[in-house]
Amino acid sequence: KQHLLSIFFKRLKCKQKKALDDISFEIEQGESVALFGHNGAGKSTILKIITEVCFPTSGRVEVDGVVGALLELNSGFDPEFTGRENIYLKGNILGLSKQQIDGLMDDIINFADIGEYIDQPVRTYSSGMKARLGFSINVNIKPDILIVDEALSVGDAEFKNKCIKKIKEILSDKKTTLLFVTHVTGLAKSFCKRGIVLKKGSMVFDGDIDEAISAYEKL
Numbered sequence: 001k002q003h004l005l006s007i008f009f010k011r012l013k014c015k016q017k018k019a020l021d022d023i024s025f026e027i028e029q030g031e032s033v034a035l036f037g038h039n040g041a042g043k044s045t046i047l048k049i050i051t052e053v054c055f056p057t058s059g060r061v062e063v064d065g066v067v068g069a070l071l072e073l074n075s076g077f078d079p080e081f082t083g084r085e086n087i088y089l090k091g092n093i094l095g096l097s098k099q100q101i102d103g104l105m106d107d108i109i110n111f112a113d114i115g116e117y118i119d120q121p122v123r124t125y126s127s128g129m130k131a132r133l134g135f136s137i138n139v140n141i142k143p144d145i146l147i148v149d150e151a152l153s154v155g156d157a158e159f160k161n162k163c164i165k166k167i168k169e170i171l172s173d174k175k176t177t178l179l180f181v182t183h184v185t186g187l188a189k190s191f192c193k194r195g196i197v198l199k200k201g202s203m204v205f206d207g208d209i210d211e212a213i214s215a216y217e218k219l
Helices: 002-008 043-050 083-093 098-112 115-119 127-140 157-171 185-191 209-218
Strands: 032-036 067-070 145-149 177-181 194-199 202-208
Touching: 032 043, 032 185, 032 209, 043 067, 043 145, 043 177, 067 127, 083 098, 083 115, 083 127, 098 127, 127 145, 127 157, 145 157, 157 177, 157 185, 177 185, 185 209, 194 209, 202 209
Parallel strands: 032 177, 032 194, 067 145, 145 177
Antiparallel strands: 194 202
């Protein structure tokens, strides 16, 4: 028994791994910034901290404005709720009143273009349909800060073009801030003038988008 207890209570050594290491930057209103880096570089972790999906173990993050974020295909969705019910759920989480959501409902449904599935449980949706609905909600709530994490990698070409046109429309007033994560450098360049490059949790470049793309490709 003593031998078994000693095994049970034995301290196991663990290695600490920092997802992000001493990263600091500021983004002004109206800026469009691309985040580059290989898988595991820390891009999505930064976005999750900004949107308060998770919290930093040290340091601080200051966000001023309404954030519309598409981090994961089913982020913020209840799979048992219908698409329409999830629009209300997401809107409430973002602090919108029922009246405000009602006013946006038609625009969201029309943009998502998923037909009768809008009144079906989200668990019955394909990945592309979740992306359509999630993207539609986030671009139509007129966010101060729009965060897109690889969301344009899912869906057909027609919907991708529709999304790109909508993002450019949102950015045209110079008031909305965009944080954009993608491995497609040409797409990032069409939206962003600034790029931040990450490597294993550290920032290795922050500056002009062309130089950022060059630094990313050298990785």
